[in-house]
Amino acid sequence: MKLNLLLATSLITGAAFGQFTNTNEPVMGTNIVMHLLDSSATNYAAATGTGVTWDYSTTPGISGETKNVSVSLPAATTSGGYYTSSAWAVDIVGFMTSYYTSSASSRISQGFAFDGGQGAGTVAVVFDGGADDALIMTYPFALTNTQTDAFAGNANTDNFGALSTTGTVTTTVDGQGTLKLNAATTIANVTRFKMADQATAVIPIPMFGDVLMERTQYEYYDMASPYLPLLVHSTLTITIGTGGVPTTQHIVLSSVVPDEYLSVAKNEKATFGLYPNPANESVVISGLTGDETISIVDMAGRTVLTAQNTGTTQTLNVSDFQAGIYNVVVTANGIKSTKKLTIN
Numbered sequence: 413m414k415l416n417l418l419l420a421t422s423l424i425t426g427a428a429f430g431q432f433t434n435t436n437e438p439v440m441g442t443n444i445v446m447h448l449l450d451s452s453a454t455n456y457a458a459a460t461g462t463g464v465t466w467d468y469s470t471t472p473g474i475s476g477e478t479k480n481v482s483v484s485l486p487a488a489t490t491s492g493g494y495y496t497s498s499a500w501a502v503d504i505v506g507f508m509t510s511y512y513t514s515s516a517s518s519r520i521s522q523g524f525a526f527d528g529g530q531g532a533g534t535v536a537v538v539f540d541g542g543a544d545d546a547l548i549m550t551y552p553f554a555l556t557n558t559q560t561d562a563f564a565g566n567a568n569t570d571n572f573g574a575l576s577t578t579g580t581v582t583t584t585v586d587g588q589g590t591l592k593l594n595a596a597t598t599i600a601n602v603t604r605f606k607m608a609d610q611a612t613a614v615i616p617i618p619m620f621g622d623v624l625m626e627r628t629q630y631e632y633y634d635m636a637s638p639y640l641p642l643l644v645h646s647t648l649t650i651t652i653g654t655g656g657v658p659t660t661q662h663i664v665l666s667s668v669v670p671d672e673y674l675s676v677a678k679n680e681k682a683t684f685g686l687y688p689n690p691a692n693e694s695v696v697i698s699g700l701t702g703d704e705t706i707s708i709v710d711m712a713g714r715t716v717l718t719a720q721n722t723g724t725t726q727t728l729n730v731s732d733f734q735a736g737i738y739n740v741v742v743t744a745n746g747i748k749s750t751k752k753l754t755i756n
Contacts, residue, residue: 430588430603430635431554434516438483438639440500444667446644448477448713450674451662455630455645462555464589466604466632468643469597473670474713474739480505481640481665491525491536494568498522502640507663507712512548521546521581523565537577539565546581548607555603558584567613579611579625591632591642593668599642605631621653642667648714661714674739674750684742690754697726701744708753709739730755 453471456464486492486501489509495501498511510524522545525536539545547561560582566574587604606629613623629646644665651658685698697706700721708717708728716733719726721742730753738753 430601431552432519432549432585432605433551433553434514434519436639437514437519438500438502440483440485442639443480443482444640446479446481446504446665446667447669448474448479448711449664449666449670450474451664451709451713451715452707453645453662453664455628455647457628459589460586460604462588464587465592466587466589466602466643467592468664468666469592469594469671471664471666471670473666473673474709474711475673477711477713479507479665479712483640486511489525491534494525494536494538495522497541504665517551518547519549519551521548521563534570536568537565538568539563548581548583553583553585555585555588558582563611572615575616576614577611579609582608593643593666594671597668599634601635602642603633603635605633607631624651625649626651640667641665659716661716663713665713674741674748684749684751686740686751686753689752690756691730692756693731694727694729695740695753697721697728697740697742698724700724700726700742704742704744707741707743708733709741710734711737711739 449468449471450473453468456466459466482503484501484503486495486498489501489503491509492501495511497513499513501509501511503509508524508526511522513520513522521539523536523538525534544564546563547559550559560580562578562580564578567577568574584606585603586606589602590598590600591602592598609627611625613625615621615623625648627646627648629644631641632643634642646663647660649658649660684700687696687698689695700723702722702724704721706719706721706726706728707715709715717728719728733755735755738755740751740753742749
């Protein structure tokens with residue numbers, strides 16, 4: 413079962429003067445287009461404090477892939493019926509919608525909704541209200557401020573009903589400095605917001621066991637125009653059952669067009685073979701030398717499979733993948749070759 417829960421109270425907004433306050437919350441109707449970047453981009457976890465530089469200027473994008481990000485009324489969103497107590501929502505079309513209320517002293521999340529992938533369908537995680545909602549910030553929220561809060565509720569799924577969910581969220585403003593987005597775009601006075609979530613969804617089917625979800629997300633804001641982020645870097649790890657093998661996914665979104673792409677032009681230079689394509693059960697990668705890393709990346713920029721090759725061919729099982737188009741990325745000696753793969 414793919415339960416791709418990205419714990420999200422996602423896309424928190426910034427405020428002027430290097431701190432977050434209720435006076436600089438998202439403006440209803442705000443809309444930006446963000447570009448998907450190579451999911452292997454570094455998260456600069458150790459680049460904290462003041463005067464730091466975060467450099468994404470050489471990170472390639474995923475050709476033709478963008479996400480529209482908007483601020484809207486909950487009722488205008490697909491899953492808004494679950495969130496009648498929320499005042500506003502941040503919607504990343506085709507990825508995640510997060511729901512909030514706020515006051516002069518704090519920002520609180522009532523939950524989030526997303527496509528859980530094959531087997532789970534649409535998932536709307538709804539907190540129970542009051543103390544069970546997730547406290548995101550106590551205003552003003554500035555550099556080195558941090559807090560941890562518990563939340564509880566249900567993950568409402570199309571196919572499995574309501575799954576009891578509990579967890580914690582820890583937030584902090586961990587850095588201020590310079591952000592490089594491409595060769596022509598360097599922004600000073602950027603503030604970084606970090607969120608780390610952990611939650612457990614209880615699946616009442618013994619063969620599955622509980623699902624543990626852990627996420628670390630970094631969001632970067634231009635404090636002169638703080639309403640939506642310049643860049644988001646998110647890492648999600650899902651573990652099903654005690655002793656289960658963790659599955660890690662990444663998504664990186666930039667508000668600025670990247671200078672280069674994992675593009676069709678690069679795909680044409682790829683020397684490896686890929687068959688069958690379209691695929692149903694498995695796919696064979698041929699033309700290898702025996703020392704490559706093979707990754708399959710979905711159209712959201714998330715790495716859904718990684719394998720280390722040791723022969724001239726590699727067979728990968730894709731029977732559990734959701735139907736769609738993926739990038740197969742073969743990396744050898746630091747050089748990436750990419751081809752499109754269709755899974756039916």
